[in-house]
Amino acid sequence: MTETFGQPDIGSRIVAAFQRFFGFLGKAGFGVFLVAAAIFTLFAATFIGLMLAIAAVFLSFARPRRRAARGDEDGAPQTLEARRTADGWVIEL
Numbered sequence: 001m002t003e004t005f006g007q008p009d010i011g012s013r014i015v016a017a018f019q020r021f022f023g024f025l026g027k028a029g030f031g032v033f034l035v036a037a038a039i040f041t042l043f044a045a046t047f048i049g050l051m052l053a054i055a056a057v058f059l060s061f062a063r064p065r066r067r068a069a070r071g072d073e074d075g076a077p078q079t080l081e082a083r084r085t086a087d088g089w090v091i092e093l
Contacts, residue, residue: 080092
């Protein structure tokens with residue numbers, strides 16, 4: 001049995017229009033989701049960077065200051081002597 005398709009009536013046109021509209025809405029919604037995710041990622045990375053920078057500043061204030069080199073009896077700073085061995089370098093006072 002052979003069937004022929006006639007002109008679509010108003011009901012099928014409305015259904016097709018709704019399908020196209022919701023298909024477009026789905027694609028646009030996914031695009032908006034991607035843009036929102038990129039913006040949230042940018043803000044999160046900026047926030048984490050600022051937190052790391054603030055932590056670095058606080059750590060630079062927290063570390064102890066270096067003392068001046070101790071000198072011998074005459075006030076001259078002590079010098080370390082290094083020599084090469086078979087196992088590597090050895091530092092002697």
